[in-house]
Amino acid sequence: MNTLTKAILVVAALALAACNNPRGGDGMDGMGTGAGGIASTALGDPNDPTSIAYFNETIGDTVNFTVDSSDLSPLAQNILRTQASWLNRFPEYQILVEGHADERGTREYNVALGARRAARVQQFLxxxxxxxxxxxxxxxxxxxxxxxxxEQRCWDANRRAVTVVSR
Amino acid sequence: MTDLSRRPLLGLLAGAAIAPRMALAQQPLRIEITEGVIEPVPYAIPDFVPENGAGGEYGAQIARVIANNLSGTGLLREIPASAHVGRITSFDSPVQFADWRAINARALVTGAVRANGQQLSVKFRLFDVVSGQQLGDGLQLDGQTNAWRRIAHRVSDQIYMRLTGETGYFDSRVVFIAESGPRNARRKQVAMMDQDGDGVQFLTDGSALAFAPRFSPTGDRILFTSYETGFPRIYLMDVASRRRQVIGDQPGEMTFAPRFSPDGGTVVYSLSVDGRTDLYMLNLASGQRWQLTTTDAIDTAPSFAPNGQQICFESDRTGASQIYTMNVQGGQAYRISQGQGRYSTPVWSPRGDMIAFTKQHNGRFHIGVMRTDGSNERLLTASYLDEGPTWSPNGRVIMFTREEPGTDPSLMSVDITGRNLRRIPTPGPASDPSWSPLLP
Structure with missing residues (x-):
């Protein structure tokens, strides 16, 4: 694969990740920030390279996995390297890596699988x-x-790890 | 909603004046479940006779609850009242068996109800219509009026035992997850109901995602996993007071998949840290915890054997998830699942002789059972997504979650023979059932 093809793939993946995750990090039940509350985070201007919106939409906050796997594809590694360099530039942000699984597995196994995926991303970063x-x-x-x-397209999108940044 | 658990039955009293009839030479009616009943046995259960004015409102309702239980087993088929020829107008008058033979009833349940203030007395008799024999003694159950459903369930358990020779399962409850809201932001509350779907109570308010509640061996406490702090943690709840506490974790750890030991004193569960998921035990009295497995793999969904000496669990240590057993002291784990596909959520039967599980194979999900050494695997169900079996208190019926594409999950039950697949009524989408023991 030549460099240009790779670059196009990365851009395509970033665009995909961005439209897959328009909500950024908020809206989850009791997520990290308080008992049972809904976290509210100012995302900022996506054109501002220091903003959370920029990280979510331009860098791309999501990597995907194959069935039952926590292996990071070359594409996922590229996204995570870009995430890491941004996170290293802006050390004021805290990071929560969410691991997710598709619905084609049992509940407990999928919690463990999501934990494995999140840990894999954490270790990479x-x-x-x-x-x-x-x-x-x-x-x-x-x-x-x-x-x-x-359907397959939803299962594919749901096997993911999302890097959620907050101040 | 009345909380029946706070107003238990006063006791189970045999009616002193009720004597068993002389046994006739003929074989009494007996339903052999193990040999497989294909044709349900027809029976009649007329409204219970009110013995005073206040008893009137209960006579029909109690008979309906019992009929729903009995017919729900798939072993019996009710002959509707509209087809009855005979009438039961007095509990103690001789039964005109010819009237019940005329409609081809094999069994007949008669009963009477008397209410005095808060006190309810229910009497019943069970007859083999063909031989004209009474099956067992007449029995009187006394309790409070607001426990009328529990009395009806106890009568059902008595009838089940007399007909099958096995302990019943009707006076029991199910904890489950009541689901609502959009699929990508689901609201999941811990809820509890009678095994027939009646009397739903919510035990958590739904502000935090919760899943997989589990009853204690005495039915008075539950374990579940909740994201109240944003991370999955195990909670222990006292059902009566609704007080709950976090157990078993330290900062940076995720804990889930808890189950009680048969004596209720120990919890086995999964703990994830740094991407590894291992099994741990926690002594509830001392707070002491210890690690059972130490692989890099996913070890989860543990369940105790009823003797308390072994656990079964799933692990992907050799690739796809398989079922293992091991001693509670730890040590070597033995793989018991041998077929193709992925095996998950093993649960030891209350009788100790079988393990129920979820199997994923060729894009379908199944609920199945196998012997505890992995032999005699039988798949009972198949769908887009069946998972999470739980045993009825007598080990005859399995309840589980079913989800079909584009539909909400619901609770289903199936006999361990694989027959009598039924949907359990719930107020909305429901998942993760856990069956209590028979209530004390």
Whole structure:
């Protein structure tokens, strides 16, 4: 694969990740920030390279996995390297890596699988120089699909790890 | 909603004046479940006779609850009242068996109800219509009026036992997850109901995602996993007071998949840290915890054997998930699932002789049972997504979650023979059932 093709793939993946995850990090039940509350985070201007919106939409906050796997594809590694360099530039952001699974598995196994995926991303970011103290992980198993349908395209989108940044 | 658990039955009293009839030479009616009943046995259960004015409102309702239980087993088929020729107008008058033979009833349940203030007395008798024999003694159950459903369930358990020779399962409850809202932001509340779907109570308010509640061996406590703090953690709840506490984790850990030991004193569960998921035990009295498995793999969904000496669980240590058993002290785990596909959520039967599981194979999900050494695997169901079996208190019926494409999940039950697949009524979408023992 030549460099140009790779670059196009990365751009395509970033665009895909961005439209897959328009909500950024908020809107989850009791997510990290308070008991049972809904976290509210100012996302900022997506054109501002220091903003959360820029991270979510331009860098891309999501990587995807194959069935039952936590292996990082070359594409996923590229996204995570870009995430890491951004996170290293802006050390004021805290990081929560969410691991998710598709619905084609049992509930408990999927929680464990999501934990494995989130840990894999965490380990990759740490290897890229992001401070371990900034990163927490959580697994949602199959409880929070981003796409809802009983088809391959939804299962593919739902096997994911999302890097959620907050101040 | 009345909380019946706070107003238990006063007791189970045999009616002193009710004597068993002389046994006739003929074989009494007996339903052999193990040999497989294909044709349900026809029976009649007229409204219970009110013995005073206040008893009137209960006579029909109690008979309906019992009929729903009995017919729901798939072993019996009710002959509707509209087809009855005979009438039961007095509990103690001789039964005119010819009237019940005329409509081809094999069994007949008669009963009477008397209410005094808060007190309810229910009497019943069970007859083999063909031989004209009474099956067992007449029995009187006394309780409070607001426990009338529980009395009806206890009568149902008595009838079931007399007909099949096995303990019943009707006076029991189910905890489950009541679901609502959009699929990508689902609201999931811990809820509890009678095994027939009546009397739903919500145990959590739904502000935090919760899943997989599990009853204690005495039915007075539950374990479940909730995201109240944003991370999956195990909660122990006292059902009567609704008080709950977090158990079993330390900062940076995720805990889930808890189950009680048979003595209720220990919890086995999964703990994830750094992407590894291992099994742990926690002594509830001392708070001491210890690690059972130490693989890099996913070890989850543990369940105790009823003797408390072994657990079964699933692990992907050799690739796709399989079912293993091991001693509660830890040590070597033995793989018992041998077929093709992925095996998950093993649950030991209350009788100790079988393990129910979820199997994923060729894009379908199944609920199945196997012997505890992995032999005699039988798949009972198949669908887009069947998962999470739980045993009835007598080990005869399995309840589980079913989801078909584009539809909400619901609770289903199936006999361990694979027959009598039924949907359990719930107010809305429901998942993750856990069956209580028979209530004390």
């Amino acid at each position: 740490i290897a890229e120089g992001v401070s371990a103290a900034r990163i927490r992980t959580v697994s949602y198993g199959k409880e929070r699909p981003i796409e809802v349908c009983a």
